[in-house]
Amino acid sequence: MDTCRLSASDLACRRGERLLFRRLDLALSPGEALHVTGPNGTGKSSLIRILAGLLRPLAGDVRRAGRLALLDGNLALDEHLPLGRALAFWHRLDRRTGHAAMRPLGLTNLLDVPVRFLSTGQRKRAALARLLEQEAPIWLLDEPLNGLDADAAALAETLVGTHCEAGGIALVASHQPLALPGLSTLHLPDYAA
Numbered sequence: 134m135d136t137c138r139l140s141a142s143d144l145a146c147r148r149g150e151r152l153l154f155r156r157l158d159l160a161l162s163p164g165e166a167l168h169v170t171g172p173n174g175t176g177k178s179s180l181i182r183i184l185a186g187l188l189r190p191l192a193g194d195v196r197r198a199g200r201l202a203l204l205d206g207n208l209a210l211d212e213h214l215p216l217g218r219a220l221a222f223w224h225r226l227d228r229r230t231g232h233a234a235m236r237p238l239g240l241t242n243l244l245d246v247p248v249r250f251l252s253t254g255q256r257k258r259a260a261l262a263r264l265l266e267q268e269a270p271i272w273l274l275d276e277p278l279n280g281l282d283a284d285a286a287a288l289a290e291t292l293v294g295t296h297c298e299a300g301g302i303a304l305v306a307s308h309q310p311l312a313l314p315g316l317s318t319l320h321l322p323d324y325a326a
């Protein structure tokens with residue numbers, strides 16, 4: 134895996150009139166995972182969007198070495214295509230044929246189903262497949278376990294653990310406990326409370 138780093142210093146984020154967080158620092162090296170926690174609306178998704186370069190912080194800097202992959206509530210698959218063809222669109226761009234995790238993710242019998250008909254958990258499984266296929270060393274995961282049944286949630290955790298063991302970085306915003314070795318936690322307090 135390509136070497137990677139992700140750090141942020143003195144980050145502040147405002148959304149509308151609300152200051153969500155300030156003076157936030159983080160630094161992740163290869164093999165490290167960070168669990169971002171906090172009550173609803175404290176800015177976990179906003180932090181991920183800042184780290185992904187999709188949202189400008191009010192203050193502070195983000196430094197990154199290595200490609201990143203983002204998993205959030207937006208599924209980057211054509212809703213009108215059957216799942217197999219929607220994934221194949223990316224396979225052509227990525228110049229690859231698919232990923233070995235398709236079967237454990239329970240997707241092989243869904244390839245003929247239009248993406249818009251997939252259930253919540255099936256969509257999340259498809260998002261995990263896309264995440265794996267990108268082979269990016271840095272994973273930014275926003276509620277990756279939401280909608281997954283117990284087996285799929287355990288598999289998702291295993292995938293994150295394997296990714297970090299292989300030298301990747303994972304930053305995971307989740308309300309659910311995560312069972313990952315060496316996981317550190319960043320709790321975003323509710324400044325408005």
Ligand SMILES: Nc1ncnc2c1ncn2[C@@H]1O[C@H](COP(=O)(O)OP(=O)(O)OP(=O)(O)O)[C@@H](O)[C@H]1O
Nearest residue numbers: 148149151153171172173174175176177178179180
């Ligand atoms: N485009 C926007 N304009 C103004 N406010 C926004 C915008 N997007 C999000 N917010 C507000 O920013 C705050 C933080 O949202 P964010 O989604 O980052 O929180 P979160 O910690 O991920 O929440 P949850 O745990 O519910 O997923 C919320 O109060 C939300 O209403």
